[in-house]
Amino acid sequence: MTIASDTGTISSRERFLEAIVQSAIDYAIISMDLDGLVTSWNEGAVKILGWEAEDMIGKPATVFFTQEDRENSVPQKEMTAALNRGRGNDERWHLRADGTMFWASGEMMALRAPDDKIIGFIKILRDRTGERERAERERLLMYELAHRMKNTLSVVQAIVTQSLRNAVSLDDASDKLQLRIAAYAKAHEILLQRDWVSATLADLVTAASMNIGMEGSARIGADGPDVRLGPQAALSFAMVFHELLTNASKYGALSNEEGHVEISWDLEHRDGMETLVVCWREINGPRIVNFEPDRKGFGSRLIVSSLQAFGEASVSYRQEGFVLLAVLPLAKLQLQNDLSAIENAPY
Numbered sequence: 001m002t003i004a005s006d007t008g009t010i011s012s013r014e015r016f017l018e019a020i021v022q023s024a025i026d027y028a029i030i031s032m033d034l035d036g037l038v039t040s041w042n043e044g045a046v047k048i049l050g051w052e053a054e055d056m057i058g059k060p061a062t063v064f065f066t067q068e069d070r071e072n073s074v075p076q077k078e079m080t081a082a083l084n085r086g087r088g089n090d091e092r093w094h095l096r097a098d099g100t101m102f103w104a105s106g107e108m109m110a111l112r113a114p115d116d117k118i119i120g121f122i123k124i125l126r127d128r129t130g131e132r133e134r135a136e137r138e139r140l141l142m143y144e145l146a147h148r149m150k151n152t153l154s155v156v157q158a159i160v161t162q163s164l165r166n167a168v169s170l171d172d173a174s175d176k177l178q179l180r181i182a183a184y185a186k187a188h189e190i191l192l193q194r195d196w197v198s199a200t201l202a203d204l205v206t207a208a209s210m211n212i213g214m215e216g217s218a219r220i221g222a223d224g225p226d227v228r229l230g231p232q233a234a235l236s237f238a239m240v241f242h243e244l245l246t247n248a249s250k251y252g253a254l255s256n257e258e259g260h261v262e263i264s265w266d267l268e269h270r271d272g273m274e275t276l277v278v279c280w281r282e283i284n285g286p287r288i289v290n291f292e293p294d295r296k297g298f299g300s301r302l303i304v305s306s307l308q309a310f311g312e313a314s315v316s317y318r319q320e321g322f323v324l325l326a327v328l329p330l331a332k333l334q335l336q337n338d339l340s341a342i343e344n345a346p347y
Helices: 012-023 043-049 067-071 074-085 129-166 170-193 201-211 231-250 298-308 330-335
Strands: 002-005 008-011 028-032 038-041 087-095 101-112 118-127 220-223 260-270 273-283 312-318 321-329
Touching: 028 043, 043 118, 067 074, 074 087, 074 101, 074 118, 101 129, 129 170, 170 201, 170 231, 201 220, 201 231, 231 260, 231 298, 231 321, 231 330, 273 330, 298 312, 298 321, 321 330
Parallel strands: 220 260
Antiparallel strands: 002 008, 028 038, 028 118, 087 101, 101 118, 260 273, 273 321, 312 321
8 A cells, every 4th residue: 555645656565664763752863965965854853853744844954053063074084974874973062953052962864775875864862961970970070089988098097196195094095986986977967967968056055965975955055046157167066066175075174063065156247258157165174274285286376277267266274174266168068078177186
């Protein structure tokens, strides 16, 4: 059975094959003559590329190649490969009718007549943008994971080295190591619960209090607005709060029955930028006799150096109690993502 058309007589087999091509809407299937002009354009091509068939018949098939590829004669090279080797493959960016770009994998083959004479080309194209984006996300995830693991191991190495160097005994070293690594791990847990985006100062204070067994204690006061820190700043503050609370419980305001700690923070506009001002104050602890210790341990050095990586930080050993004041640009706290200040601190 045949039917008449403007192009001549079409057999039922050819109609069947055309129906198959038109139903393959996930693939752009385009035929061209030897000059590269479009002779057929299926529904998949309409869906993927955006041009209607009537707009493309008789037009150059180079229209969906990028300007750079056209200047480099990529369409012609594909046709040459199809003529010489039977097919030409490509994976590259292509253009839609609306000017947007998409990543496609394509194959061009020589189109032959029944007598084996080459009469044109057929190009099959599929939108692979989603797969490419997923692969790119996976690649970035692996890079971020490797970068994060490197940073974490570097920080743990610094903690181990300095804890052992400043310990008075193996038991002392063991205790300090366990608590410091637990504090660091808790900060990671908080960040992971928030997709490694941020952590609040209040959460970090709570985690540090929990780490020394004083969660919910009325002797540790924390007050300030909801301030979110980027991952690196959050990890640094977690270690700082741990060291401060540990020192306070051993030697400072939490080492007796009457003392307490006040932690306050606020946002201020300084020098044209939003600035986080954090104050740690110990009250009613043992009176400090030596206002400035002759030798500062790892914890004391970590407290200052970690915060100074983000702004200004200073400590004072007043007779009435230890005080820490930090003035830190908020943008730097939220964006910085370099190697940890703990790792790079001058010990």
